[in-house]
Amino acid sequence: EAQVTQNPRYLITVTGKKLTVTCSQNMNHEYMSWYRQDPGLGLRQIYYSMNVEVTDKGDVPEGYKVSRKEKRNFPLILESPSPNQTSLYFCASSSPINSPLHFGNGTRLTVT
Amino acid sequence: TQLLEQSPQFLSIQEGENLTVYCNSSSVFSSLQWYRQEPGEGPVLLVTVVTGGEVKKLKRLTFQFGDARKDSSLHITAAQPGDTGLYLCAANFGNEKLTFGTGTRLTIIP
Numbered sequence: 001e002a003q004v005t006q007n008p009r010y011l012i013t014v015t016g017k018k019l020t021v022t023c024s025q026n027m028n029h030e031y032m033s034w035y036r037q038d039p040g041l042g043l044r045q046i047y048y049s050m051n052v053e054v055t056d057k058g059d060v061p062e063g064y065k066v067s068r069k070e071k072r073n074f075p076l077i078l079e080s081p082s083p084n085q086t087s088l089y090f091c092a093s094s095s096p097i098n099s100p101l102h103f104g105n106g107t108r109l110t111v112t
Numbered sequence: 113t114q115l116l117e118q119s120p121q122f123l124s125i126q127e128g129e130n131l132t133v134y135c136n137s138s139s140v141f142s143s144l145q146w147y148r149q150e151p152g153e154g155p156v157l158l159v160t161v162v163t164g165g166e167v168k169k170l171k172r173l174t175f176q177f178g179d180a181r182k183d184s185s186l187h188i189t190a191a192q193p194g195d196t197g198l199y200l201c202a203a204n205f206g207n208e209k210l211t212f213g214t215g216t217r218l219t220i221i222p
Contacts, residue, residue: 004154035212040121040214041214042200042212042213042214042215043155043200043202043212044212045209045210048208048209050208056208058209090154090155092154097208098143098204098208098210100145100157100160101145101155101157101202101210103154103155103156104154105152105153105154106152106153106154
């Protein structure tokens with residue numbers, strides 16, 4: 001089954017404790033992207049990747065890192081999480097770029 | 113920064129009624145996508161429209177792309193409880209990015 005898989009689904013952590021949210025897709029898509037979803041603000045793009053070893057900042061990249069060492073994986077890294085990063089995070093992929101996005105089921109992150 | 117405005121932000125109607133939600137921008141889109149998101153899940157694509165004036169139908173859902181390519185609407189006929197969800201439009205303004213609207217949260221009351 002074609003899918004985008006994120007882990008974990010839920011995560012509660014404390015300020016400053018590094019964490020990684022994993023994202024994997026099995027559709028051989030070139031394009032992958034991370035979004036955060038907050039009430040009243042919609043989906044905002046954090047980072048995106050056009051292909052392996054190619055990543056770019058989205059609209060709200062501060063406090064986040066990504067890597068794209070393999071085509072299927074696009075992890076989101078929070079080196080020092082802060083409470084304002086409490087949000088619902090989605091990973092998505094598509095091919096080619098600007099084609100409809102396939103989304104994961106989300107990761108709900110709470111930073112205390 | 114291009115902005116996409118969706119209206120209304122919230123809509124609650126009785127089962128069987130009709131409704132229309134809107135997606136507007138001050139800039140021209142090259143294409144527009146509509147997604148529906150249900151609680152606990154990611155958004156799922158409903159339709160893509162690419163031609164000004166285009167109308168697409170998906171069962172009881174009718175999608176229209178404005179002639180000027182700055183707006184789109186989604187009309188639902190005889191709404192059912194299964195239509196409940198967050199409806200998101202997403203536009204491509206001719207660059208690499210897909211910009212999402214803030215969404216319309218629709219509740220259909222049985």
